[in-house]
Amino acid sequence: MPATLLIRVGEPMVQSVGNSQTVSGRGYFNYMGLVTEPETVLYIACEMAPSTPGVGTVTNEWALFSAPTAPTYGVAPTLTRLASTASGGVFTSSSVTVRSAALNYAPAINTHLYAGMRVVMGTTQPKLVFATGDMNCGFLLFAAAPGDLTLLTTVATTIVALGSLVNGTQNPAMRLEYV
Amino acid sequence: MRLTGQRIWGPSQPIIFGNLVQTVASTAYALHIEHPGNPGDAFNYVILQTDAANLASGSQAAEVAIATTPLAPNGAGQTLTVVAAQSLAAITAATAMVRNTSSLAYTKLANLEYWMVVRINMGTTQPKVEGIARDYAAGVLLTTASAAVLAVNNTLTGLVPAVSGAIGVYPYMRVTSD
Numbered sequence: 589m590p591a592t593l594l595i596r597v598g599e600p601m602v603q604s605v606g607n608s609q610t611v612s613g614r615g616y617f618n619y620m621g622l623v624t625e626p627e628t629v630l631y632i633a634c635e636m637a638p639s640t641p642g643v644g645t646v647t648n649e650w651a652l653f654s655a656p657t658a659p660t661y662g663v664a665p666t667l668t669r670l671a672s673t674a675s676g677g678v679f680t681s682s683s684v685t686v687r688s689a690a691l692n693y694a695p696a697i698n699t700h701l702y703a704g705m706r707v708v709m710g711t712t713q714p715k716l717v718f719a720t721g722d723m724n725c726g727f728l729l730f731a732a733a734p735g736d737l738t739l740l741t742t743v744a745t746t747i748v749a750l751g752s753l754v755n756g757t758q759n760p761a762m763r764l765e766y767v
Numbered sequence: 768m769r770l771t772g773q774r775i776w777g778p779s780q781p782i783i784f785g786n787l788v789q790t791v792a793s794t795a796y797a798l799h800i801e802h803p804g805n806p807g808d809a810f811n812y813v814i815l816q817t818d819a820a821n822l823a824s825g826s827q828a829a830e831v832a833i834a835t836t837p838l839a840p841n842g843a844g845q846t847l848t849v850v851a852a853q854s855l856a857a858i859t860a861a862t863a864m865v866r867n868t869s870s871l872a873y874t875k876l877a878n879l880e881y882w883m884v885v886r887i888n889m890g891t892t893q894p895k896v897e898g899i900a901r902d903y904a905a906g907v908l909l910t911t912a913s914a915a916v917l918a919v920n921n922t923l924t925g926l927v928p929a930v931s932g933a934i935g936v937y938p939y940m941r942v943t944s945d
Binding site for chain 1: 774775812814816862863864897939941943945
């Protein structure tokens with residue numbers, strides 16, 4: 589009997605808590621964990637908030653990155669791009685899942701893996717479900733204006749500012765779907 | 768994909784955002800560290816985030832610690848033995864990270880059950896901090912009322928907190944090796 593192909597979901601170590609509008613052109617990077625077994629990342633996904641979909645033309649990229657070490661308190665690493673796509677993101681409907689096009693990338697064992705995304709809308713930036721609770725630990729990083737993520741080799745990052753403990757929103761709550 | 772960082776450890780319970788927990792003066796709060804990492808590596812800092820609207824005030828006597836228990840969490844109270852402790856930096860500033868003033872510099876040993884612990888005793892106002900909950904009476908969270916200053920070799924009589932539903936009952940903290 590052939591094995592059933594199960595799609596598994598990897599989430600960041602911090603919590604999804606609220607909704608927030610994305611910043612145009614900002615690169616968002618979330619730590620997804622240490623790769624400890626063979627696996628293939630299919631998609632990066634996030635979720636649209638119940639209101640404020642994106643409006644206008646869209647420029648959007650999704651990418652996987654590696655970091656030299658595990659997240660370290662107070663340290664923003666330089667990330668190295670592993671795989672990317674500029675296809676798949678449709679940000680014009682509320683309360684739907686938005687996925688990248690298939691990445692089909694198998695990261696090496698012992699890779700410290702980050703998921704990344706960037707979206708630029710012509711008129712209105714989309715509001716997404718966000719995560720918070722980084723606590724200066726470097727699970728959630730950003731780059732203010734990294735440009736097209738698919739063209740990067742490496743990207744310097746910044747740790748997100750401390751969020752409110754009650755309803756803070758720091759980075760989009762990206763997930764990985766993998767087999 | 769293992770969802771752990773190797774240099775930062777947090778509790779396994781969910782953060783209950785929006786439920787700040789009022790810390791109780793001199794109560795010690797202990798959170799089990801489920802996967803403490805490799806023996807030989809260090810636990811150095813326990814970190815907490817203050818909330819600008821619920822700051823502490825008055826004179827401060829506060830410590831963080833690493834403690835061990837004979838058994839893994841098992842639904843019963845346990846005696847915790849402090850193996851490393853340091854004073855907590857001032858927790859009266861606006862939203863900020865606070866941690867111990869000096870490194871714990873504790874080298875992990877194999878086959879021990881580790882806990883991170885905090886005790887805060889303010890002269891005027893105890894801080895509220897983000898709460899975690901849903902221990903399910905499993906003993907992953909332990910509490911000791913009227914605890915003495917956290918110091919190496921002190922013991923704490925840890926009790927399992929009452930089931931609280933979704934209401935945060937414990938301060939949220941992490942321990943780091945950096």
